[in-house]
Amino acid sequence: MTEISEDSQERLKSLAKEASERFKAEGAQSVLQLTEQVGIDLNTWSALVTADNTIISSQPIPEALKSKIGFQRYVYWPVHEFMENVLIGIPLEKHTGTFVIELPREMYPKVDTDLVHNLLTIVIPSLIILIFCWIAYRYLMRPLEALNQGTLKLASGDLSARVLPSLPDNRKDELTQVAESFDSMAARVERLVHSQRQLLGDLSHELRTPLTRIGLAIDLSKNDQSEVAKQLPRLEREVAQIHSLVEDALTLAWLDGEPAIPRDVSFNLSTLLDLIIEDAEFEYPNRLIERNYEKSLLIQGSSQQILSQSIENILRNALKYSTEDQPVKLSCECENAFYRLVVSDQGIGVPEDCLEKIFEPFYRTDKARSREQGGFGLGLALCKRQITAIDGSINASINRSGGLDIEILIPTVS
Numbered sequence: 532m533t534e535i536s537e538d539s540q541e542r543l544k545s546l547a548k549e550a551s552e553r554f555k556a557e558g559a560q561s562v563l564q565l566t567e568q569v570g571i572d573l574n575t576w577s578a579l580v581t582a583d584n585t586i587i588s589s590q591p592i593p594e595a596l597k598s599k600i601g602f603q604r605y606v607y608w609p610v611h612e613f614m615e616n617v618l619i620g621i622p623l624e625k626h627t628g629t630f631v632i633e634l635p636r637e638m639y640p641k642v643d644t645d646l647v648h649n650l651l652t653i654v655i656p657s658l659i660i661l662i663f664c665w666i667a668y669r670y671l672m673r674p675l676e677a678l679n680q681g682t683l684k685l686a687s688g689d690l691s692a693r694v695l696p697s698l699p700d701n702r703k704d705e706l707t708q709v710a711e712s713f714d715s716m717a718a719r720v721e722r723l724v725h726s727q728r729q730l731l732g733d734l735s736h737e738l739r740t741p742l743t744r745i746g747l748a749i750d751l752s753k754n755d756q757s758e759v760a761k762q763l764p765r766l767e768r769e770v771a772q773i774h775s776l777v778e779d780a781l782t783l784a785w786l787d788g789e790p791a792i793p794r795d796v797s798f799n800l801s802t803l804l805d806l807i808i809e810d811a812e813f814e815y816p817n818r819l820i821e822r823n824y825e826k827s828l829l830i831q832g833s834s835q836q837i838l839s840q841s842i843e844n845i846l847r848n849a850l851k852y853s854t855e856d857q858p859v860k861l862s863c864e865c866e867n868a869f870y871r872l873v874v875s876d877q878g879i880g881v882p883e884d885c886l887e888k889i890f891e892p893f894y895r896t897d898k899a900r901s902r903e904q905g906g907f908g909l910g911l912a913l914c915k916r917q918i919t920a921i922d923g924s925i926n927a928s929i930n931r932s933g934g935l936d937i938e939i940l941i942p943t944v945s
Contacts, residue, residue, distance in 0.1 A: 535638055547623060570589065690720060799828060801826050804822070842874075847910075852878035853878045
């Protein structure tokens with residue numbers, strides 16, 4: 532785009548050749564005529580500079596060109612639009628001189644408008660569209676690819692597969708919502724599978740001991756008929772424990788599945804507490820239960836059955852590990868949108884580092900005592916699942932007397 536066109540170069544070379552031939556054949560007068568004609572045709576100044584630096588031209592040298600004589604440019608050198616008074620020099624044959632000419636304005640290199648037009652209308656827009664499409668493709672395909680990889684990992688058994696960590700933190704769109712839903716689903720599947728595996732392992736471990744004792748009792752009865760009457764109460768007791776264990780384990784597994792629990796019941800919590808305490812006093816006639824709650828504690832949209840089972844389980848636990856001279860306290864008060872229910876006993880309590888573990892299935896701080904009392908460590912685990920299912924919470928703490936406080940937060944409206 533900065534070179535003189537080939538046609539213009541050939542024309543300038545032909546003028547130089549004609550000047551050389553005229554100078555050889557007819558002398559300087561003929562060259563003067565040629566430069567005069569060039570001035571008329573191209574409206575520019577030209578001359579023949581001989582080997583002894585004699586300038587032959589029909590016109591005087593323009594002031595702007597005087598300093599450029601001897602420093603003229605070759606015809607193939609680049610010429611830019613901003614240049615003025617460009618002097619071109621074309622050497623003659625056998626170094627007889629140089630034909631010089633001020634480059635006519637019409638011979639300045641022209642911008643290739645076709646190329647510029649194609650760049651502006653085809654190439655550049657196409658590049659912009661390609662870049663935009665690539666960015667859009669990457670923007671859309673990145674979460675889809677992450678979802679695909681996460682799905683493949685989950686299908687292959689990797690329950691820890693998650694999608695959201697591989698996406699930008701500031702991205703908020705429909706695909707991110709799909710990734711969040713996938714992660715939520717994967718987390719739930721992982722939790723359920725691990726819970727079921729743990730439950731199955733613990734259940735098989737807990738069943739092994741009573742089944743072994745049943746087997747021994749049967750063997751003794753086979754060898755000695757007099758042992759039948761002695762072993763029958765043991766067999767009944769072991770079967771009852773197995774039945775209770777299986778029933779609690781099945782209930783726990785059902786709650787781990789997070790089923791839809793009916794919450795369309797409205798009731799008075801204080802009435803429910805009265806009924807639970809009356810049953811507990813009948814079951815433990817030698818125990819004392821102190822009540823501290825109002826007569827009107829209304830709950831809307833919750834499950835009375837689940838709440839009754841949980842509170843009854845906790846209260847029975849407290850009575851089981853308390854002595855006759857140590858009262859169990861049950862209090863309930865309203866805090867914001869929750870009822871805070873606390874069951875306090877004055878028993879031996881549990882170590883502080885076990886306060887969270889007692890809500891795990893089959894966990895027992897004193898296994899020998901628990902078996903003696905007929906427990907398998909499922910009661911508090913069931914309570915936690917049940918309370919969580921109605922949007923409540925449960926936790927344990929050590930009270931001033933060294934006993935255990937079980938606190939339940941029950942939403943007034945669920």
